[in-house]
Amino acid sequence: MDSHSPVIPSTTSLSMAAKRPCPSQNPRAENNLGEVERRLEAFLSLSHVASLSLDLSFERLLQSLPSDSDSDLIDRALKMASLLLDAAKHSSRKRASNHNSLSWPLPPDLTIKVFSMLDTQSLCYASATCLLFSKCAKDPMCYANLDLTTLVPKVNNAVVATMIQRAGKGLRSLKLGVVPSAATSLGSCPPFVCTIRNAIVEVPNFSWNDKRSRQGRESSILTRCCLSPLSGDGGAPGALLRKLHLYNIERMDNASLGAALSACPSLLDLEIVGLHVELRQTLMSVSANCHLIERLFFESSKTGRDDSLKAQTCFELVNNCPHLTSLSLRGFKLHDCKVRVLVKGFRKLKYVDFSTSYSITGNFLRNLGSCNGGNLLEVLILRDCMHLKEMEVARLLTAILAGDFKLLVHLDISNREGLASEADWYHRCYNSR
Secondary structure (H helix, E strand, O other), rough: OOOOOOOOOOOOHHHHHHHOOHHOOHHHHHHHHHHHHHHHHHHHHHHHHOOHHHHHHHHHHHHOOOOOOOOHHHHHHHHHHHHHHHHHHHHHHHHHHHHHHHOOOHHHHHHHHOOOOOHHHHHHHHHHOHHHHHHOOOHHHOOOEEEEEEOOOOOHHOOOOOHHHHHHHHEEEEEEEEEEOOOOOOOOOOOOOOHHHHHHHHOOOOHHHHHHOOOHHHHOOOOOOOOHHHHHHHHHHHHHEEEEEEEOOOOHHHHHHHHHHHOOOOOOOEEEEEEOOOOHHHHHHHHHHHOOOOOOEEEEEOOOHHHHHHHOHHHHHHHHHHOEEEEEEOOEEHHHHHHHHHHOOOOOOOOOEEOOOOOOOHHHOOOOOOOOOOOOOOOEEOOOOOEHHHHHHHHHHHHHHHHOOOOOOEEEEEEEOOEEOOOHHHHHOOOOO
């Protein structure tokens, strides 16, 4: 063989070079062990000794010492055992994590992509699995769509702040608060107000008294400041937020909600259920800050008692939010003249829901289907509107048969009390019940 030709190692020599030599074949590794490591190795070599022998040996050691020293030895043994157990668990987790890193088939970028498709609770479970998953789960992409809704109050301000900070400017959707059932869609549920009291009554093993005992504990109650992180970091978290759903946050007030909406100029979908905020103040905040909004769902926490809406507020909302296609105002005291401004004013409106609204008689429906703003309606829901007159409903059906409301595919005028006739309409309006 030419002395200048390169030496090509065999496959066997390459595989041997890739393997980590055992300590007996690597004397240098043994020489690197300190005195503590050597003693620990010698101690661990006793692991094959039977438990009974170890007990007897320790007992003989105690008997060989002065009586005033045995307690100190026992304490030192317990402390050493605890430290050794912690070290073993840490090393075990570290090696398991390294094993996962080598055996997990996906690269980090694809792992993050998969994690970004999980719901928030599943993401937290995955994050606690191993170090690899924990690192991947901290990527802002995984927190773009946050769902922090629960059956009972157990998410606090700190959790919300942490999640929003992790999402940063990548936050696109945020759902927060207490809902009676994770499987219920509030947009299609029967017209009743879902308060925290309702939610807790329906959950097994959770009483209203238990909920009351939690009121003083910040650990389980969201306060009015729970949405303040949307304004943090120069407003980056809320700048590109598209969807905001809030359920039964009892301590939320008008000022706090208004401040949160001012941090969300790109909001397209706003859903509010069971918050103690005024309709007029909320619509003013939406009108002033959320000019791109397409869907607004607002259900009152005090059915029939909120009479705050003004005609000027309706005009401002129509002028400032021209892209609205879905409008749901449920449980408010609405008058036909104001409702007509809203329905007729929004040129792209397709979905309307005024269920459980008081004072609506149906007068706003007259000549609506033949004019701009009403002829695009596909869904009209007036369920359980106590003062809805059967005469106005008859006019509506006649208009539909005549060719108005050409795009209407769903109409709901069901009423547990029945439609109001001219004979009992006055009684319904002024009955104390």
